Amino acid sequence: YQRRVHGDNYQPKFNTQQLMIGNRYDNGATGALGVNQQQNQQDIYNLGPKDFSNSENVIECYDLGKVYDLVGRQDKVPALRGVYLSSESEFYPVKRGEFVMIRGPSGGGKTTLLNLIGTIDNSTSGTLKILGETINSRSTDEFLSKLRLSSIGFVFQTFNLLATMTAYELSLIHI
Numbered sequence: 001y002q003r004r005v006h007g008d009n010y011q012p013k014f015n016t017q018q019l020m021i022g023n024r025y026d027n028g029a030t031g032a033l034g035v036n037q038q039q040n041q042q043d044i045y046n047l048g049p050k051d052f053s054n055s056e057n058v059i060e061c062y063d064l065g066k067v068y069d070l071v072g073r074q075d076k077v078p079a080l081r082g083v084y085l086s087s088e089s090e091f092y093p094v095k096r097g098e099f100v101m102i103r104g105p106s107g108g109g110k111t112t113l114l115n116l117i118g119t120i121d122n123s124t125s126g127t128l129k130i131l132g133e134t135i136n137s138r139s140t141d142e143f144l145s146k147l148r149l150s151s152i153g154f155v156f157q158t159f160n161l162l163a164t165m166t167a168y169e170l171s172l173i174h175i
Contacts, residue, residue, distance in 0.1 A: 055095035057132070059117055061085045064126035066112050080109040080116070083126070118152055119144045 064083040067076045085093050094100050102110050115121040116128060119135055128135045131151060135144070161170055 050097070052095035052098055055097055057093040058096050058098075058130065059085060059094035060129040061116075062127045064113075064116065064123050064128055066109075066116060066121070067124045079112040080123075083109075083113060118154060119148055 061083055064080060065078070066080040067078050069076055085091050087093065102113060104110050112121070116123050116135075117130070119130070119139075122135075122137045122139075130147065133147070135147075165173075
């Protein structure tokens with residue numbers, strides 16, 4: 001595969017021991033994506049803060065909510081209520097280049113929020129903006145598909161990898 005794409009003289013910049021997904025770094029720290037340890041020997045827990053004040057807002061939401069209807073019943077299940085990621089709220093918008101984490105109890109709405117941000121589902125209330133574009137029930141499938149293709153990446157809890165390919169090769173596949 002590498003020769004076909006890059007030519008006979010291709011020398012990979014890292015191997016599967018240097019690129020680790022969902023595992024431990026060589027220095028003992030954990031993370032979602034390891035990097036080439038020969039180039040990055042810094043302790044990731046002692047990095048100084050970065051200033052994102054001039055960075056573009058990538059994800060903003062105002063009073064975002066999602067309520068699920070129960071089929072055959074009049075009951076509704078609120079999965080998400082009043083989520084704000086804005087400069088006027090306690091939680092600021094997600095900026096380009098930022099690494100963020102969503103945590104909370106089981107049933108707290110984490111997956112629902114990620115589905116809304118990933119444009120897999122629509123909110124039932126509030127406003128969601130991704131890269132300055134408002135996402136709502138009027139957003140067309142074509143628009144959302146192009147947005148996901150160009151700007152949104154997913155790593156699902158149950159992921160399917162091809163066992164015959166390296167992590168680097170898998171990262172090159174456009175699905």
